[in-house]
Amino acid sequence: MAPIMRDGVEYEFTTVFDLDVHHQAQASKDRTQMFADKIFQITEDTGALFRQWLGQEINESARAGMGFETQHGQPVNASTDKISQ
Numbered sequence: 001m002a003p004i005m006r007d008g009v010e011y012e013f014t015t016v017f018d019l020d021v022h023h024q025a026q027a028s029k030d031r032t033q034m035f036a037d038k039i040f041q042i043t044e045d046t047g048a049l050f051r052q053w054l055g056q057e058i059n060e061s062a063r064a065g066m067g068f069e070t071q072h073g074q075p076v077n078a079s080t081d082k083i084s085q
Helices: 046-055 062-064
Strands: 015-019 025-030 069-071 074-077
Touching: none
Parallel strands: none
Antiparallel strands: 015 025, 069 074
């Protein structure tokens, strides 16, 4: 299903989530590689992960709440076991 955007939208999105009727999100586009192969509900923890990706520090409990692992304080992509940048 192709995304529907308002006329005049000329942005290149970093992450696009598809939501189902049960409010479960899955990334159809994800340049951050934080949400690859994950189905989850979007919460404040999701926003905290974006903030961290943008270079800000967050509480490790936010990562744990989303089921993400860390290695030496860096996020690890569960699908590749590599440290995400």
